Amino acid sequence: MYKIVDKKNLAPNIFSMDILAPRVAQSAQPGQFVIVIADEKGERVPLTICDYDTEKGTVTIVVQSTGCSTKKMAEYNVGDYFEDFVGPLGQPSEYVNEDLNELKKKKVLFVAGGVGTAPVYPQARWFHERGIDVDVIIGAKTKELVILEEKMSKVAGNLYVATDDGSYGFKGMVTNLIEDLVKNQGKKYDFIVCIGPMIMMKFVCKLTKELGIKTIVSLNPIMVDGTGMCGACRVSVGNETKFACVDGPEFDGHLVNFDEALRRQTQYKSEESEKGGQHVCKCQQGGAK
Amino acid sequence: MDRFKRTPIAEQAPKVRSHNFKEVCLGYTEEEAVAEAKRCLNCKNPQCMTKCPVSVNIPEFIHEIAEGNFAEAAKVLAKYTALPAVCGRVCPQESQCESKCVLGNKGDAVAIGKLERFAADWAREHNIEVATAKEKNGHKVAVIGSGPAGITCAGDLAKEGYDVTIYEALHKPGGVLVYGIPEFRLPKDTVVKHEIENLKKLGVKIETNVIVGRTITIDDLFEKGNYDAVFIGSGAGLPKFMGIPGENYNGVFSANEFLTRNNLMKAFKDEYDTPIKVGKKVAVVGGGNVAMDAARTAKRLGAEVWIVYRRSEEELPARAEEVHHAKEEGINFELLTNPIEIVGDEKGWVKGIKCVRMELGEPDKSGRRRPEPIEGSEFEFEVDTVIMALGTSPNPLIPSTTKGLEVDKRRCIVADESGRTSREGVFAGGDAVTGAATVILAMGAGKEAAAAIDEYINK
Numbered sequence: 171m172y173k174i175v176d177k178k179n180l181a182p183n184i185f186s187m188d189i190l191a192p193r194v195a196q197s198a199q200p201g202q203f204v205i206v207i208a209d210e211k212g213e214r215v216p217l218t219i220c221d222y223d224t225e226k227g228t229v230t231i232v233v234q235s236t237g238c239s240t241k242k243m244a245e246y247n248v249g250d251y252f253e254d255f256v257g258p259l260g261q262p263s264e265y266v267n268e269d270l271n272e273l274k275k276k277k278v279l280f281v282a283g284g285v286g287t288a289p290v291y292p293q294a295r296w297f298h299e300r301g302i303d304v305d306v307i308i309g310a311k312t313k314e315l316v317i318l319e320e321k322m323s324k325v326a327g328n329l330y331v332a333t334d335d336g337s338y339g340f341k342g343m344v345t346n347l348i349e350d351l352v353k354n355q356g357k358k359y360d361f362i363v364c365i366g367p368m369i370m371m372k373f374v375c376k377l378t379k380e381l382g383i384k385t386i387v388s389l390n391p392i393m394v395d396g397t398g399m400c401g402a403c404r405v406s407v408g409n410e411t412k413f414a415c416v417d418g419p420e421f422d423g424h425l426v427n428f429d430e431a432l433r434r435q436t437q438y439k440s441e442e443s444e445k446g447g448q449h450v451c452k453c454q455q456g457g458a459k
Numbered sequence: 460m461d462r463f464k465r466t467p468i469a470e471q472a473p474k475v476r477s478h479n480f481k482e483v484c485l486g487y488t489e490e491e492a493v494a495e496a497k498r499c500l501n502c503k504n505p506q507c508m509t510k511c512p513v514s515v516n517i518p519e520f521i522h523e524i525a526e527g528n529f530a531e532a533a534k535v536l537a538k539y540t541a542l543p544a545v546c547g548r549v550c551p552q553e554s555q556c557e558s559k560c561v562l563g564n565k566g567d568a569v570a571i572g573k574l575e576r577f578a579a580d581w582a583r584e585h586n587i588e589v590a591t592a593k594e595k596n597g598h599k600v601a602v603i604g605s606g607p608a609g610i611t612c613a614g615d616l617a618k619e620g621y622d623v624t625i626y627e628a629l630h631k632p633g634g635v636l637v638y639g640i641p642e643f644r645l646p647k648d649t650v651v652k653h654e655i656e657n658l659k660k661l662g663v664k665i666e667t668n669v670i671v672g673r674t675i676t677i678d679d680l681f682e683k684g685n686y687d688a689v690f691i692g693s694g695a696g697l698p699k700f701m702g703i704p705g706e707n708y709n710g711v712f713s714a715n716e717f718l719t720r721n722n723l724m725k726a727f728k729d730e731y732d733t734p735i736k737v738g739k740k741v742a743v744v745g746g747g748n749v750a751m752d753a754a755r756t757a758k759r760l761g762a763e764v765w766i767v768y769r770r771s772e773e774e775l776p777a778r779a780e781e782v783h784h785a786k787e788e789g790i791n792f793e794l795l796t797n798p799i800e801i802v803g804d805e806k807g808w809v810k811g812i813k814c815v816r817m818e819l820g821e822p823d824k825s826g827r828r829r830p831e832p833i834e835g836s837e838f839e840f841e842v843d844t845v846i847m848a849l850g851t852s853p854n855p856l857i858p859s860t861t862k863g864l865e866v867d868k869r870r871c872i873v874a875d876e877s878g879r880t881s882r883e884g885v886f887a888g889g890d891a892v893t894g895a896a897t898v899i900l901a902m903g904a905g906k907e908a909a910a911a912i913d914e915y916i917n918k
C-alpha cells in the first residue's frame with residue numbers, strides 16, 4: 171500500500187499527488203513513468219513521474235481525470251493509500267546521459283500541452299540546476315487550465331503561455347507560437363522536447379520537421395504491464411515496431427507514426443463505456459476504497 | 460476392476476464450461492482416487508519415474524493413496540515438488556511420466572497427474588502441513604520473480620533456514636501461474652494462492668511491485684541489501700509478433716496481453732475495471748498451450764474462435780488434453796495454414812486475416828517437417844480480432860542492467876545445470892535460462908539452484 175502524503179488541485183479536473191514510495195523516488199530520472207493501481211479491482215494506470223524527492227521518499231504525479239480510472243483516483247485524499255505503485259519505468263530522457271559541456275552549448279525549447287506541463291517541470295528544473303536556462307511554452311485550452319506557471323517561471327529561461335481562446339498569454343495553438351518565435355522573433359533551437367496530448371505532439375512534429383528542428387516527444391499509448399510483457403504499447407517509429415514502455419516513452423517525434431498511435435489509443439474507449447454501462451464504476455459510486 | 464482401463468474423472472460438460480471460467484476438470488473423489496491408485500503395479504523398476512523431470516517417487520505416493528493414506532501421499536510428493544497441485548494439473552503428463560507407465564503398453568497408463576493433483580488438493584482441503592522450516596541461519600538470499608522457478612527456489616532455501624525475499628515486478632505473485640494460465644485450468648484463489656501462502660508460512664517475504672533492473676538493481680541487492688546470493692527466475696515474458704503487414708491494426712493483441720487482461724486483471728469479471736476486447740470472430744495464431752488458453756478464453760468471453768497453425772495436428776505443441784478440451788468446446792482448427800497479412804477496415808480495425816495453405820516438406824533442424832506454402836492457395840477470412848500466440852523470449856531488462864551477466868544468442872541467461880551464472884553469487888533458472896518451457900522444468904531448476912546456493916554460501 172502506498173500512502174498519499176499531499177494532494178493539490180491544479181485546475182478543474184487536474185490534481186497532483188505526492189505518493190510515499192521511497193524506492194521509486196530513489197531510482198527515478200526525468201522522462202520515466204510509474205503505474206498506479208488505485209484499489210484491488212483497479213486497472214494499471216501509467217502516469218509520468220512529475221517530480222521526486224529522495225529525502226522524503228515521495229514521487230509526484232499529476233493526473234487529469236478523463237475516464238473511469240482517473241476519476242476513481244481523484245476521489246483519494248491525503249492519508250489514503252493506493253493499492254499498488256510501481257516504477258520507475260521506461261528509459262530516462264536521452265539528454266540525461268549527454269556530455270554536460272556539449273549540452274550547455276545548446277538552445278532547448280520545451281513545449282508543454284495541458285497536463286503535459288507537469289512532466290516538463292522537472293525536466294526544465296534539471297537543466298536549470300545545471301546552469302542551462304531553457305525556453306518553455308505552456309499551452310492550454312483556456313486560462314484556468316494553465317497549470318504550474320509560477321513554479322515553471324522559476325526554472326525556465328523564457329516562459330511563454332499560449333491559450334487557444336486567447337484568454338491568457340498568446341492567442342493560439344502552441345504551433346502558432348513556435349512559428350512566431352522561430353520565424354518572427356529569430357529564435358534558434360537545437361532541439362525541442364514536446365509533451366502533451368498525442369494530437370498536439372503530432373502537429374508540433376509536423377511543424378518542426380518543416381523548420382528542421384529535432385523534436386523529442388513523450389508518447390502515452392495504452393499500456394498494461396509497462397515492462398515489455400504484453401505489447402499493448404507498440405508504436406511504429408521509423409517503420410520499426412517499438413514497445414513504448416521499454417524502448418520509450420520518449421522518441422524522435424519525426425519518426426513516430428502518429429496516425430497509428432492516435433488510432434491505437436482509442437482501442438478501449440467504447441469498451442470502457444460499455445462496461446461502465448453494465449456495472450457502476452467505483453468512481454461513480456463515490457469512491458469506495 | 461479392469462486393470463487396463465483408467466478410472467473416469469468428472470469434468471464440466473463442454474456446453475456448460477465454454478460459458479464459464481470455473482475449472483474444467485473436477486478431480487477424483489476419494490473412492491475414485493483409491494480405485495485408480497490400485498491399478499498401479501508398484502513396479503520394482505518404475506519406468507514412469509525416468510520421465511519425470513524431478514523424479515517424483517511415483518509408485519510410493521500412489522501406493523499411499525491406494526492405502527487411503529492421503530496425507531502421507533502428499534508428504535511423499537512434497538519431497539520432490541513444491542507445487543504438486545499445479546504440476547498435477549498442468550504437467551504434460553502424456554509425454555512425461557505417463558508416457559512410460561507399463562500399463563500403457565496394453566491399455567491406459569495410470570492417471571499419475573490426476574492422482575498427484577488429488578493428493579495435493581486433499582492435503583490443502585484438510586489443512587495438512589507438509590513442510591517446516593529449520594531455524595534461521597542468518598544468511599540472506601534474494602529471489603527475482605515469483606513464478607514456479609522462484610517459488611521453488613525460495614521455498615527450498617527457507618526450509619534450510621535462509622532469510623529469503625522474493626522481488627516480483629507485477630502486483631501479484633505467481634508468474635505465469637497467475638497472469639498466463641487461465642482459471643479454468645488452474646484455479647487462482649484456491650490452488651495458486653495456497654502455494655503462495657505456504658511460502659509465507661515458511662517465512663519467505665514477498666515484495667511485489669519491484670522491478671529488478673529499474674526499481675532496484677542486482678548490485679543494489681548485494682551492496683545495500685546485504686544479500687549473500689541472488690536467484691533470477693524472471694521467466695520469458697517478451698511476446699513475439701510475426702512481422703506481417705497489418706499487425707498494428709486495432710484488434711491485434713499478443714496472447715500475453717489478452718491473457719493478462721483476463722487472468723491477472725480479471726477483466727472477465729464485471730466488477731473489475733480493466734477492459735478486454737474480444738470481438739465476435741477471433742483468430743488465434745499458434746499451436747501451443749498459450750494458443751489453446753487464449754482460444755478457450757476468447758470462447759468463454761463469447762466469441763467464435765479459429766486456431767491458425769502452420770503445421771499439422773501431429774505437431775501441435777500444446778498438451779493433448781488441452782487440444783482435446785478445446786475441440787470439445789467448439790474451437791475451430793485451421794491447420795497447415797499460415798497468416799500472411801492482417802486486413803483492416805478504413806478506420807484501422809481488423810476485419811480479416813489473409814492466409815496461405817501449407818504442406819509439410821523435409822524435416823528441419825528440430826526434426827519436424829518444415830511447413831512450406833502452397834503457391835496460389837491464399838485465402839482470406841473474416842475476423843475482428845487476432846491474437847498472436849507465437850511464443851515468448853526472456854526480457855533483456857536484468858541482463859542489460861547487470862554487469863558481467865552473460866546471455867546467449869537467444870537472450871537467455873547462461874547458467875550451468877546447477878544454475879550458476881557468469882556472475883559470482885548470482886544464480887538463474889526456469890524460462891529465463893531455457894526460454895519458454897514448462898512449469899516442472901522451471902521448478903526443477905529452482906530446486907537445483909537452491910541446493911547450489913546452499914553449497915555456495917556454506918563453502
Ligand SMILES: Cc1cc2nc3c(=O)[nH]c(=O)nc-3n(C[C@H](O)[C@H](O)[C@H](O)COP(=O)(O)OP(=O)(O)OC[C@H]3O[C@@H](n4cnc5c(N)ncnc54)[C@H](O)[C@@H]3O)c2cc1C
Nearest residue numbers: 216217218232233234237238239240390391392393438442
Ligand atoms: C507513459 C505514459 C504516461 C502518462 N502520463 C500521464 C500523466 O502524467 N497524467 C495523466 O493524466 N495521464 C497520463 N497518461 C495517460 C493516462 O494513463 C490515461 O489517461 C489513463 O490511463 C486513462 O484512464 P481513464 O480510465 O481514466 O480514461 P479514459 O480516457 O476514459 O480511457 C478509457 C480506457 O482506455 C484505456 N486506456 C486509455 N489510455 C490508457 C493508457 N495510457 N494505458 C492503459 N489503458 C489506457 C483504459 O482501459 C481506460 O479505462 C500517461 C500514459 C502513458 C502511457
Ligand SMILES: Cc1cc2nc3c(=O)[nH]c(=O)nc-3n(C[C@H](O)[C@H](O)[C@H](O)COP(=O)(O)OP(=O)(O)OC[C@H]3O[C@@H](n4cnc5c(N)ncnc54)[C@H](O)[C@@H]3O)c2cc1C
Nearest residue numbers: 604606607608628634635639671694889890896897898901
Ligand atoms: C498461457 C501459458 C500457458 C502455459 N501452459 C503450460 C502448461 O500447461 N504446462 C506447463 O508445464 N507449462 C505451461 N506454460 C509454461 C510455464 O508456465 C512456464 O514455463 C513457467 O511458468 C516458467 O516459470 P518461471 O518461474 O521460469 O517463470 P514465470 O512463471 O514466467 O515467472 C517469472 C516471474 O518473474 C517476474 N519478473 C520478470 N522480470 C522481473 C524483474 N526484472 N524483476 C522482478 N520480477 C520480474 C515476472 O513478472 C514473473 O512473475 C504455459 C505458459 C503460458 C504463458
Ligand code: SF4
Nearest residue numbers: 511515546550555556
Ligand atoms: S511432476 Fe509432472 S512429470 Fe513428475 S510425476 Fe508429477 S505430473 Fe508426472
Ligand code: SF4
Nearest residue numbers: 499500502507560561
Ligand atoms: S510405471 Fe505405471 S504401473 Fe509402474 S509404478 Fe509407474 S505408474 Fe505404477
Ligand code: FES
Nearest residue numbers: 396398400401415
Ligand atoms: S505495456 Fe506491456 S509491453 Fe509495454
